[in-house]
Amino acid sequence: MVLLRLLVFLFAPVVSDLCSLPCFINVSESQGPGTVLQFLSFNCSSYTPTPTLELLNVQPPTTFFNPPSLARRQGTYVGKLTLSSSAQLDALMVNHYKVQLKFTCGNHVMEGSLSVDVQRDLSHIQCAGQFASPAGEMIQVPETVTPGARLYTLLLPGLELHGAQVSPEHGTVGDRMGVGGWRE
Structure with a gap:
């Protein structure tokens, strides 16, 4: 029994979820390109090869999210997820995205998803063009x-x-x- 607990303790970081921070975030539909959605912090003691953070999948499919960046800061790695230049969030069209991320540190691989809830911003109404016809409706x-x-x-x-x-x-x-x- 003690051996089993020791094995679970040793292998827990390998199979743990990516999200050690909140896995659910809210973002206003008025947020535009370049907005930082989430910072993620990782420990990685392996120096070869350099750790990576990848965007595996977004559901529903969209190009609104940039591939995450990863930088080393004071012994830890900080990942950053931002909105891309094509981001036009609209809570009436899609109010929830599931972003699948993968962090690799040497032989350790962690995958997890980040749920992004798009919140309505009633002070930021976006109009979709005039009407069905370019001249307007008569x-x-x-x-x-x-x-x-x-x-x-x-x-x-x-x-x-x-x-x-x-x-x-x-x-x-x-x-x-x-x-x-x-x-x-």
């Missing part, structure tokens, strides 16, 4: 429409139940409404 308003009648409901992402409404207050026959309001 609607015909008959002269019989009374003031206060609903003409068009604009649905904003995440605010589907609170659509912006456009109603006529004044105008002339044949007026057409564009994105910015009434036009003659």
